Amino acid sequence: MTGEKILVVDDELVMCNLLSDLLADKGYKPTAEQDSVKALEMVKKENFDIVITDLKMPNLNGIDLLREVKQIDEEIVVVVITGYGTLESAQEALRLGAYDYITKPFEIDKIFFVVRRAIASKRLASTNKELLKRLESDKAHLEKEVESRTKELYLIHKVGQEILSTLNLDDVLQHLTERVCAIMKLEVCSILLFDENEGALTLKYARGLDLKTKEMSQTKIKPNESVSGWVYAHKESILVDDIEKDPRFAKVHDEKYYTKSFISVPIEIKKGTIGVINVNNKKSKEPFNQSDLRIMEELAVEAGIAIYNALLYKNLQDVYLKTITALASTIDARDHYTFNHSVTVSVYAGMIAGEMSLSKEDTDSVMQAAQLHDIGKIGISDSILSKPGKLTDEEWGEIKLHSLKGAEILSSLTFMKDVIEMVEQSHEWFNGSGYPKGLKGDEIKLGSRIIHLADAVDTMASKRAYHNEYPVEYIKGELEKGRGKQFDPKIVDVFLNILKKKPGLLSK
Helix, strand or coil, rough: CCCCCCEEEEECHHHHHHHHHHHHHHCECCCCCCCCEHHHHHHHHCCEEEEEEEEECCCCCHHHHHHHHHCCCCEEEEEEEEECCCCCCHHHHHHCCCCCCEEECCHHHHHHHHHHHHHHHHHHHHHHHHHHHHHHCHHHHHHHHHHHHHHHHHHHHHHHHHHCCCCHHHHHHHHHHHHHHHHHEEEEEEEEEEECCCCCCEEEEEECCCCCCHHHHHCCCCCCHHHHHHHHHHHEEEECCCCCCCCCCCCCCCCCCCCCCCEEEEEEECCCCEEEEEEEEEEECCCCHHHHHHHHHHHHHHHHHHHHHHHHHHHHHHHHHHHHHHHHHHHHHHHCCCCCCCHHHHHHHHHHHHCCCCCCHHHHHHHHHHHCCCHHHHHHHHHHCCCCCCCHHHHHHHHHHHHHHHHHCCCCCCCHHHHHHHHHCCCCCCCCCCCCCCCHHHHHHHHHHHHHHHHHHHHHEEEEEEECCCHHHHHHHHHCCCCCCCCCCHHHHHHCCCCCCHCCCCCC
């Protein structure tokens, strides 16, 4: 993918050296020149793929150099960089055929991104030029090839749009594997990402494979091990016609989903390689070719951007969630009577959700909401929360606002929409006499109904300023009394069944 010759033209020595060193590190072949006139002479004598030129330079400025370079060879890709960008100079540069116009200061990743795109564009232009030459001898055949290539590029563009439209990693991986299989007409596509904790590549998503099998779910490949490990470590794409005959892998491959011809490409981001995409088993049974490899490399570029964004977003979510959870814990810690209350409610809610066969994702959401259900109490004074006697109407009114306040505190965490709704509804009663909105029955989210019962159970089973711990039989009786009134009858039955299986559950 690298090895392209790049001419860097800038009258500042520091910029010349910086760009040259960075491009060389990425495997390109850079040449730096401070004198734009000498740079033009070099273009006349040597074959450069890309020219990166500053705009303001003595003798021959970037616009004039661009014009001269395009007259020498219009296929040379020219990228203009400047610290004095104006709308007029940008329009002039693009009118003369500049591939891109970048203003200083710029991020290094922006240069790499533009260079990679420019190379892809140049390759495409070169491919199309060759196709047009051959068109003279076989127009009908080549028109089909052009149409096919155009369709491929369109589909690649669509893939990029789709996977960049979401910040959910699972959605990104699902869209990617599905589209790769559709474009390449494949039976199998798998994505492995590097897990820092495991120190190995793990199989994250696949199409055409059963990830539930032990062999697939426990896939862990160290760098340089097997096929994927080799591609990851070497940051190099490979196309193998027959794995059994390839000297690199014939005796060491142990990824059972490979058969004969396959392609493996690294997924790279600005911080390095994060994984590998593998494709196998064309539906046509034909071996892969260089065109297939090119398409996969282009798709891997799109994949790297989308996966990196999704990983950043997930890390941000984790930080937010840890912060909010820590905040919720401080509420319990304000009163020794309620210490660990939210954690206990979360455990009970998780047990109920599990007994009701909710999915892992739904169960996790219910447990998160349970742990955060009282976060709105952060704005309520200790004198009210710890009051041993009966609350006044005014005090009770303030208490009843805490679920709404909790939802407001969490409202900026848009990725937790379901959790926020469960927190808001966690004190609604099944018969509609709860708060804050008086919802009833199925108007209340199932998770909120679960949390409400779990909350009531732990409150009764724990010592409070206004009562001692109630015995298990009393709690069972209260649940029966509240059936269809305060509590969802189905959830009452589920929890009573849990108590039969675990009679010591409520023992403190």
